[in-house]
Amino acid sequence: MKTLYQDNAYQEITGRLNMLTPAAQKQWGKMNVAQMLAHCSQPFEVVMDRLHIPRVFIGRILGPLMKKAYVSDKPFGQNDPTAKEFLIRDERDFNTEKANLEKLIIEFHDGGPEKCTSRPHAFFGKLTKEEWGIAMYKHMDHHLRQFGV
Numbered sequence: 001m002k003t004l005y006q007d008n009a010y011q012e013i014t015g016r017l018n019m020l021t022p023a024a025q026k027q028w029g030k031m032n033v034a035q036m037l038a039h040c041s042q043p044f045e046v047v048m049d050r051l052h053i054p055r056v057f058i059g060r061i062l063g064p065l066m067k068k069a070y071v072s073d074k075p076f077g078q079n080d081p082t083a084k085e086f087l088i089r090d091e092r093d094f095n096t097e098k099a100n101l102e103k104l105i106i107e108f109h110d111g112g113p114e115k116c117t118s119r120p121h122a123f124f125g126k127l128t129k130e131e132w133g134i135a136m137y138k139h140m141d142h143h144l145r146q147f148g149v
Contacts, residue, residue, distance in 0.1 A: 001073055003133030004140070010109045013140045017102065019149040022094040027146055028078040035088040036143050037097035042086045043139055044104035047132050049117040053085050059123035067124045071131045076142040083122055108136060 002009040024033040031039060045051035108115075113129035120126050127135065 001071075001134055002137045002141075003130060004105070004109060004136040005112055005130075005133040007109075009137050010105070013137065013144070014102065014105060016144045016149045017098070017105070017140075020098065020144075020147060024147040024149070027148060029146055031088060033147055034092035034094040034097050035090075036147065037094065037101050038088045038092045039082070039086055040140060040143050041097070041101045041104055043136065044101075044108055046119075046122075047117055047136060048104075048108060048111070048115060049119065051085075052119065053083060053122040055120060055125070056083075056122055059121075059125065063121070063124040067127075070124055070138075071127070071134045075145070076138055078146075080142075105140070 002012075004010055004013065020033060020037075022033065026032065026036075029036075042051060046053055113133065116129040116132050121135075
């Protein structure tokens with residue numbers, strides 16, 4: 001199972017990220033490429049304990065039942081729901097958002113599990129540091145596939 005802590009997975013994701021251009025077209029979803037980059041930055045802020053998203057009631061009920069799939073090898077599905085805090089509706093600058101996301105990915109990878117939050121996921125609840133690494137890889141993979149890279 002790939003985790004963004006692993007050098008090979010980190011290099012794969014950063015290489016694919018560098019293939020994106022401002023003209024990249026979405027295969028599904030509502031965000032444009034710059035909005036997607038901004039969206040992808042926010043979970044890194046959560047996992048590095050800088051942004052705190054409260055637990056949602058429905059997640060307390062369904063999260064434990066769905067957690068196994070969340071941290072499995074199976075990629076995230078198209079048009080899966082997202083936390084309202086992560087919705088990006090305003091226009092963003094591609095280069096600014098890409099540079100910010102690259103910085104956060106490097107910081108997450110280089111910090112390793114030791115720098116990972118111990119707070120629960122807003123929907124799935126308690127995640128191990130390894131599960132956070134898997135989730136971060138899968139989230140990036142999902143949105144890079146969304147834009148064809």
